[in-house]
Amino acid sequence: MQNKSLKKLLLLAILFGYASFAVSAKPSNSMGLKVAIEKDAPPYVDNRAKRGLEVDVILKSLPGYSITFIQLGWGKIPDAMDRGIANAEANSIKHDDPDKYYYSSYYIGFVNYAISHKGKGYKIDSVDDLVGHDLIVWKNAHLVLGPEFKRLFSPDASGRKNYVETQNSKDQVLEFWNNPDSIIIIDKSIFMNFSIIEGHSMNKVDIHKIFLPVTKFKMAFKGEKARDDFNKGLALLCSKGEYANMLKEYGVPKKANVCP
Structure with a gap:
């Protein structure tokens, strides 16, 4: 009887350990991001920000994060973090007080x-x-x-x-x-x-055929860690050739490639 009780306790301990590991493997609240992004503009943002080149770049650059997209007009994105409705902004134009936020590498270009x-x-x-x-x-x-x-x-x-x-x-x-x-x-x-x-x-x-620059944009983040993780993920997309493949997938010209 004592051996059976010990076996049950051991089994419960193992099961509890697996459950704890599964919970810890999920993104914590600190890994959640609310990203202010433009309204649908295919092929960059489409189907209410469920797909598109820009959406894919952000999601694939931050694979460990739980991301919610908040779609806004262009003029309302730059103050989304100031208003407390987001903790990251796509297509970022630097704020009046740029030291408040952390800016990524260029991640998207428009021709x-x-x-x-x-x-x-x-x-x-x-x-x-x-x-x-x-x-x-x-x-x-x-x-x-x-x-x-x-x-x-x-x-x-x-x-x-x-x-x-x-x-x-x-x-x-x-x-x-x-x-x-x-x-x-x-x-x-x-x-x-x-x-x-x-x-x-x-x-x-x-x-x-007049010369207009490719407009390249950065992400702005409220936290430094999220910015650093994004840059690492983006660099990996570039080094593996995945960024170039996504341009082909969405029919965007090579000129829009932001990879070094």
Whole structure:
């Protein structure tokens, strides 16, 4: 009888040990992240942030974390941590007090073009040629599209006369198709996706070959450890060639590759 009792106690101890290990193997609360990210903009963010290139890069760079995406307009992402609704921000533009947060390596790039309605005959050979047109961009685009664009289209600059900023990519594309005189500055992959969804053909537009920089973004984190873990995971995606494979999977040009 004594031996049977000892065996039962030993079995219970083993089972308790396995249960404790299983619990400890799950991400703790400190490994949970609420990430403020833009509203759907395929192929980068799609299906309410359940898939897309940008979503996949974030998830695969932080495999040990439990991540919840909070979708916001572009203008509302930069203060999501200040407002306490997130502890990480995608597409980060540095805050007024950058020392409060931890910034990652560049993790995503958007390949931008100036696009107009076919048949308008607009001569757009430089950023200067955009001045005077009905220009449709995203919120705070002047901060990331290069020094010449910033000079001409910052708030109170001369080029802002016919300048429209939208809060998400879908509204930006819809605004373009509703205004036959407009020019849109946008990532070509995003423009194609939303235009096709709305029943428009790329044969109805002209793509102007002016130099616009690939806009590369960092993540901003409230905690240093999460930032460091993200950078390590991102570096691994790059070194294994997985980042390049994801670009192919989502039909994003090689030019958007942020890997060193």
